[in-house]
Amino acid sequence: MASTSVIKVRNLHKRFKDPAHRGEWLHVIQGVDLDVEPGQVVVIIGRSGAGKSTLLRCLNFLEDPDEGTVEIDGVEIRAGEHNRERTRQVIEIRMKAGMVFQSFNLFPHMTALENVVEALITVKKWSREQAIAKAEEELKWVGLLDKRDEYPIRLSGGQQQRIAIARSLAMEPKIMLFDEPTSALDPELIGEVVEVMERLAREGMTMVVVSHEMHFVRDVANRVIFMDDGLFIEDAPPSVMFTRPQDERTRQFLTHIL
Amino acid sequence: MNRSYVLRLALVWVAIFLLLAGAFRLLEFDLAFMSHWVGFLFQGIGYTIIVSAISIFFAVILALIGALARLSRNPVANGISTFYVSFVRGTPLLVQVYMIYLGLPQVGQSLETLGVKMMGTGAPAWVPGLFAWLAGLFVLDAIPSGILALSINYGAYMTETFRAGIQSIHGGQREAALALGMTPAQCMRRIILPQALRIVIPPVGNDFIAMLKDSSLVSLMGVMELTWRAQKVGRRYFRSLELLTIAALFYWIMTIALQTVQGRIEERLGRGRQR
Numbered sequence: 001m002a003s004t005s006v007i008k009v010r011n012l013h014k015r016f017k018d019p020a021h022r023g024e025w026l027h028v029i030q031g032v033d034l035d036v037e038p039g040q041v042v043v044i045i046g047r048s049g050a051g052k053s054t055l056l057r058c059l060n061f062l063e064d065p066d067e068g069t070v071e072i073d074g075v076e077i078r079a080g081e082h083n084r085e086r087t088r089q090v091i092e093i094r095m096k097a098g099m100v101f102q103s104f105n106l107f108p109h110m111t112a113l114e115n116v117v118e119a120l121i122t123v124k125k126w127s128r129e130q131a132i133a134k135a136e137e138e139l140k141w142v143g144l145l146d147k148r149d150e151y152p153i154r155l156s157g158g159q160q161q162r163i164a165i166a167r168s169l170a171m172e173p174k175i176m177l178f179d180e181p182t183s184a185l186d187p188e189l190i191g192e193v194v195e196v197m198e199r200l201a202r203e204g205m206t207m208v209v210v211s212h213e214m215h216f217v218r219d220v221a222n223r224v225i226f227m228d229d230g231l232f233i234e235d236a237p238p239s240v241m242f243t244r245p246q247d248e249r250t251r252q253f254l255t256h257i258l
Numbered sequence: 259m260n261r262s263y264v265l266r267l268a269l270v271w272v273a274i275f276l277l278l279a280g281a282f283r284l285l286e287f288d289l290a291f292m293s294h295w296v297g298f299l300f301q302g303i304g305y306t307i308i309v310s311a312i313s314i315f316f317a318v319i320l321a322l323i324g325a326l327a328r329l330s331r332n333p334v335a336n337g338i339s340t341f342y343v344s345f346v347r348g349t350p351l352l353v354q355v356y357m358i359y360l361g362l363p364q365v366g367q368s369l370e371t372l373g374v375k376m377m378g379t380g381a382p383a384w385v386p387g388l389f390a391w392l393a394g395l396f397v398l399d400a401i402p403s404g405i406l407a408l409s410i411n412y413g414a415y416m417t418e419t420f421r422a423g424i425q426s427i428h429g430g431q432r433e434a435a436l437a438l439g440m441t442p443a444q445c446m447r448r449i450i451l452p453q454a455l456r457i458v459i460p461p462v463g464n465d466f467i468a469m470l471k472d473s474s475l476v477s478l479m480g481v482m483e484l485t486w487r488a489q490k491v492g493r494r495y496f497r498s499l500e501l502l503t504i505a506a507l508f509y510w511i512m513t514i515a516l517q518t519v520q521g522r523i524e525e526r527l528g529r530g531r532q533r
Binding site for chain 1: 428430431433434435436437438439440441444448449452453456
């Protein structure tokens with residue numbers, strides 16, 4: 001049977017130089033397999049340093065995997081290959097996989113609208129009018145069309161993150177990666193970002209989310225993956241994960257966050 | 259700062275000027291002589307400003323290329339850039355000025371000799387002509403020599419400024435741009451450089467002010483700028499102090515004016531970034 005997965009990861013490894021011990025390496029991801037079906041919402045949880053963010057960043061090659069293969073929507077890249085073809089494929093994957101960061105990373109020298117317009121023009125080569133129309137549509141979708149001409153510094157963290165989401169969505173990605181999207185927000189601003197993410201999930205977007213935002217995990221996720229020491233320890237629907245965790249490590253971790 | 263402090267500060271300045279005026283009297287400054295030559299010196303300001311403005315333009319371009327090369331992973335580009343910065347910052351501007359004005363013609367002469375030597379060796383007939391033409395490029399007039407020296411010198415210092423400016427942009431900016439599918443070059447041009455340039459405007463402004471004063475060194479090449487005029491006339495009539503004082507005042511006024519302009523620019527740039 002042909003695979004329907006939109007994300008297919010096989011035997012992924014990533015090592016970093018150990019900053020504390022010269023010449024030694026930290027094995028941050030120790031051979032991970034992951035299949036995500038279209039429309040699935042996968043949340044990765046685990047303690048800090050477990051490799052969650054690194055895994056996410058390997059999916060769009062902000063980190064270069066050391067071993068294994070990553071396939072996003074039919075574009076497959078094998079670790080260790082470096083050539084012109086690969087450079088092209090990486091950009092193709094990045095256009096298919098939108099990413100939202102913990103620190104928003106809006107471009108501070110551009111208005112909200114310009115932030116969304118930018119890649120449509122430089123990457124997708126759209127005309128300016130076309131790009132602006134699309135950007136306005138996305139800003140409206142996240143409820144911030146009235147802020148189109150504001151610079152990021154004049155917006156709240158929640159507003160900045162929603163614009164960052166609009167910026168990614170404007171590229172019409174096949175999947176969305178969220179790297180702790182609410183961790184840098186004041187508690188009262190988390191809701192508005194989660195609301196946008198929930199809406200996105202309901203519209204059928206395939207999402208991989210690193211987050212401990214329990215409200216989102218419980219209500220929206222189809223799968224929760226508990227990661228520890230660079231490995232998937234447990235992969236289950238939230239109802240199963242939170243009521244009948246199989247592994248002792250999962251159980252221990254859940255007592256901290258529930 | 260309270261008002262009485264400001265008042266006392268002003269009084270000190272006034273006292274300094276009065277003392278200087280007294281000193282000039284004792285030294286029998288010839289005011290009529292000074293006012294006769296002030297116009298001649300004033301005409302030198304044009305050269306000073308033109309040389310500085312063109313030099314800062316080329317220095318910015320050199321610095322931009324130097325900084326990008328310095329930050330690239332290409333060992334050749336990186337090597338050339340680090341050598342350039344290290345050598346230029348490690349040698350006096352005066353030596354560089356002389357190397358360009360006096361040293362380059364010697365290079366040209368050697369090239370010409372080389373071409374002549376090749377005439378009997380079976381090389382095509384146009385080779386000596388080419389060498390002679392190349393030799394001509396190495397003999398520069400005073401003003402281009404001065405611009406070249408100042409551009410190269412300030413380009414090296416500003417390479418470090420630009421490098422620091424680019425590196426000060428948070429890594430998340432690059433990641434966000436790449437994650438959207440931009441190439442590293444697009445990311446640099448559209449995201450990093452516009453932010454970095456804004457950061458380096460104040461130090462580049464300072465460099466421009468410093469360059470205005472260092473441009474006096476090109477008087478050594480015979481550019482008829484402010485310092486050259488003051489020196490020539492002063493020596494002839496043994497009234498150097500008077501004329502150098504005028505030149506100094508001109509430089510001072512120009513730097514004060516530039517500092518004001520710089521302050522305005524910074525204020526304007528800061529506006530978009532304030533809440």
